[in-house]
Amino acid sequence: MALLLLTHEYRYNTITYTLTAANSRSKVLLAKITAVSVYVFGFAVISGLVGPLCITIGMTMAGHTLPNQDISVLTYLGKMVFYCEGWALAALLLAALFRNQAAAIAVLLVGPNTTEALLSLFLKNHAVYLPFTALSQVVATPSVPGFSSMTGATLSSMRGALVFCIYLVVGWAVTWLLFLKRDAS
Numbered sequence: 001m002a003l004l005l006l007t008h009e010y011r012y013n014t015i016t017y018t019l020t021a022a023n024s025r026s027k028v029l030l031a032k033i034t035a036v037s038v039y040v041f042g043f044a045v046i047s048g049l050v051g052p053l054c055i056t057i058g059m060t061m062a063g064h065t066l067p068n069q070d071i072s073v074l075t076y077l078g079k080m081v082f083y084c085e086g087w088a089l090a091a092l093l094l095a096a097l098f099r100n101q102a103a104a105i106a107v108l109l110v111g112p113n114t115t116e117a118l119l120s121l122f123l124k125n126h127a128v129y130l131p132f133t134a135l136s137q138v139v140a141t142p143s144v145p146g147f148s149s150m151t152g153a154t155l156s157s158m159r160g161a162l163v164f165c166i167y168l169v170v171g172w173a174v175t176w177l178l179f180l181k182r183d184a185s
Contacts, residue, residue, distance in 0.1 A: 002036040003091040003108060007101035025180050029096065036088050044084040048077045079139050079157060086135045086164055093168070096175045099182075128155045134163035 120127030137160030
């Protein structure tokens with residue numbers, strides 16, 4: 001959704017109307033970031049509450065009971081919202097950077113899986129610092145002492161979030177400068 005929000009304007013050449021109607025390109029970009037963030041926040045919170053509710057209803061209808069769990073709902077929702085917001089802002093960043101729907105979708109689908117998997121072969125334990133690998137560490141289950149992950153290294157949720165935020169801030173700074181300077185067509 002975030003990617004299509006901006007790339008459709010470039011695809012159908014309506015971005016010129018948007019940029020002409022606003023007195024600042026920065027305001028246009030900030031409005032798009034805000035719209036995506038608010039939408040994804042609402043969608044993630046609703047999904048985060050409906051999912052466990054459906055699991056409970058399904059287990060009750062099947063005659064099963066859920067064992068007692070020690071789950072911090074606020075931590076669960078916070079991690080899930082951050083993960084969803086991270087993907088949405090990364091998609092919007094790619095859309096603003098490439099200004100082409102096919103290229104942005106291709107990079108979004110190929111980048112996190114293929115590119116980071118290949119780079120992890122060279123980076124070994126430092127592969128956890130790649131952007132989408134760090135983002136996945138936010139929602140990863142905690143590692144059990146004595147068992148190693150596939151790469152042998154993990155980040156804590158907070159550290160993974162910080163690494164991904166650094167990538168987002170740098171990426172958005174570059175994207176914002178290019179959005180200000182490049183022609184809209």
